[in-house]
Amino acid sequence: MKKILITGCFGQIGSELTMRLRNEYGNDNVVATDIRRLEGSPILETGHFEILDVMDKEKMLEIAKKYEVDTFIHLAALLSAVAEAKPTLAWDLNMGGLVNALEVARELSLKFFTPSSIGAFGPATPKDNTPQDTIQRPTTMYGVTKVAGELLCDYYFEKFGVDTRGVRFPGLISYDTVPGGGTTDYAVDIYYEALKNKKYTSFIGEGTYMDMMYMPDAIDAIIKLMEADPSKLKHRNAFNISAMSFEPTQIAASIRKFIPEFTLDFDIDPIRQGIANSWPNSIDSSAAKEEWGFDPKFDLDRMSEDMLNKLAAKLN
Numbered sequence: 001m002k003k004i005l006i007t008g009c010f011g012q013i014g015s016e017l018t019m020r021l022r023n024e025y026g027n028d029n030v031v032a033t034d035i036r037r038l039e040g041s042p043i044l045e046t047g048h049f050e051i052l053d054v055m056d057k058e059k060m061l062e063i064a065k066k067y068e069v070d071t072f073i074h075l076a077a078l079l080s081a082v083a084e085a086k087p088t089l090a091w092d093l094n095m096g097g098l099v100n101a102l103e104v105a106r107e108l109s110l111k112f113f114t115p116s117s118i119g120a121f122g123p124a125t126p127k128d129n130t131p132q133d134t135i136q137r138p139t140t141m142y143g144v145t146k147v148a149g150e151l152l153c154d155y156y157f158e159k160f161g162v163d164t165r166g167v168r169f170p171g172l173i174s175y176d177t178v179p180g181g182g183t184t185d186y187a188v189d190i191y192y193e194a195l196k197n198k199k200y201t202s203f204i205g206e207g208t209y210m211d212m213m214y215m216p217d218a219i220d221a222i223i224k225l226m227e228a229d230p231s232k233l234k235h236r237n238a239f240n241i242s243a244m245s246f247e248p249t250q251i252a253a254s255i256r257k258f259i260p261e262f263t264l265d266f267d268i269d270p271i272r273q274g275i276a277n278s279w280p281n282s283i284d285s286s287a288a289k290e291e292w293g294f295d296p297k298f299d300l301d302r303m304s305e306d307m308l309n310k311l312a313a314k315l316n
């Protein structure tokens with residue numbers, strides 16, 4: 001990667017990935033785009049920024065040509081809970097944006113990354129240690145767009161030789177930017193509420209296991225996969241990756257190691273609980289480990305400690 005174009009730069013992943021890539025590859029070599037300007041963001045002060053609606057293919061192509069990028073990281077998409085509330089918009093944006101981005105990558109011969117998700121699995125998928133290659137019949141619109149996206153990226157690689165790569169992200173936990181409208185968001189909200197009120201009401205029920213990862217590991221994974229030797233990649237676009245699997249009372253117990261008075265109760269949201277029930281309990285990341293050295297550093301307690309320290313500094 002020498003010159004990189006990013007969509008969705010103010011989102012949960014984009015806000016941290018953009019700054020990290022600028023540190024590693026040079027401020028001028030990372031062109032950030034989003035549908036809106038977020039005043040005060042360091043992204044606007046450290047390098048190139050362009051407004052881009054990913055539905056506008058001509059503008060996307062124009063920006064990629066203007067900056068002569070060689071890599072395209074396409075992040076703009078709706079998450080699972082919002083997609084369930086607005087299914088046609090999710091289809092239009094998640095698929096339309098992805099097709100436009102892949103077309104730009106094909107026309108300009110760009111290296112390409114876009115994330116899939118544990119949401120690409122469904123109730124018929126084996127729930128524990130979910131294999132890399134298995135049944136994918138998701139029952140959410142988000143999942144439908146993610147499976148279709150995985151297949152489309154494979155197609156652009158097989159048919160047109162576009163160097164497409166991707167991972168299935170679990171729930172991502174971070175302190176910089178809050179996620180917008182996901183099912184795993186409870187595992188971010190809980191840290192904010194632990195610091196502010198020493199209690200949290202979870203919309204996901206006790207006993208509901210989902211895969212999770214701390215953002216620094218997610219950013220490392222993107223860079224490692226994009227820099228991996230292509231001859232080692234047997235899979236390309238949908239590597240299972242996970243750093244931990246837990247259910248709400250386990251994250252609460254971890255927080256209690258640092259904030260002993262913290263309490264947890266429940267007020268289940270049937271929509272998000274239904275989505276969570278359709279996803280795996282824990283996925284098998286061995287293909288990512290074998291093919292490109294995926295190696296997450298944070299377990300639950302290490303993440304809780306870092307997250308609470310960083311958030312406390314931010315909230316003060």
Ligand code: AKB
Pocket residue numbers: 079080081116117118119142169170171172179181182183184185
């Ligand atoms: C969501 O909950 O929608 C996302 C995801 C797991 O893809 N965090």
